[in-house]
Amino acid sequence: MTARIIDGRAIAAVIRAECADRTRRFEERTGIRPGLAVILVGHDPASAVYVRNKVRACEAAGIHSFTHRLHEKVENEELLNLITRLNADPSVHGILVQLPLPAHIDMARILETIAPSKDVDGFHLYNVGALVTGNTVFSPCTPYGVVKLLEHEGIPVEGQNVVVVGASNIVGKPMALMLMARDATVAICHAKARDLAQFTIGADILVVAAGVPGLITAPMVKKGAVVIDVGINRLEDGKIVGDVDFAGVSRRASHITPVPGGVGPMTVTMLLVNTIESAERFYAAQRTAS
């Protein structure tokens, strides 16, 4: 068997074109342009690249972006004040604080200061809780992107055995919750799980977000499984690889995402979707109030 490669770039391009259309129609109807504020603290090169990609994607989709670059020694209070101002700014519908933050910053307090109605990353405790109960406000962008990839490929989730490897707050945990909400049976494994293969071999859909290059090899994968690789690892020679041995696993899986060009382009795409959704809700709430 040779797996079908899930082309995240192509699927992202389709959704981004829909976003541009949706933004244009919304602005024509309401005079409001969706706005996203992006906060970048310090000089982490990877974060700078992610932020640049987000800003460019906003421009292409007709979303107004406001980038706030803060010094790496910025005080908690200054960051909190900025977020409070953005919470009150009607031209800002989404607020994103790029992670990781410098160690002296109280990340939990920062994320909890963002108004839940503008938390397009879905990291606020209120939004995490809402995801648990199934009353989702904003889905975190990376797992949301995985769900959209599966939908676009026509891969059913209901009743399937899913294994998620990696239990982070940004990907693994929300991924498990989102697939449970779609009636999958979900097991979540830590990357350091004893005998990881014992779990992964039973998966109809295997989602890997561990940040460990080559963690998943062909014998760990059931024949015909769908394999989604969320890992992005830079090797010493500069090559970007995922957490899955792509060549080996491609010979066993029915579908597989490449790295790069699989899940990566979907994360930014779902940020656009959440920002437009937020602007639409803002407008609807304003009309109801008046």
Ligand code: GUN
């Ligand atoms: N750092 C790595 N992934 C993400 C993400 O999805 N959102 C934010 N804000 N920071 C990140």
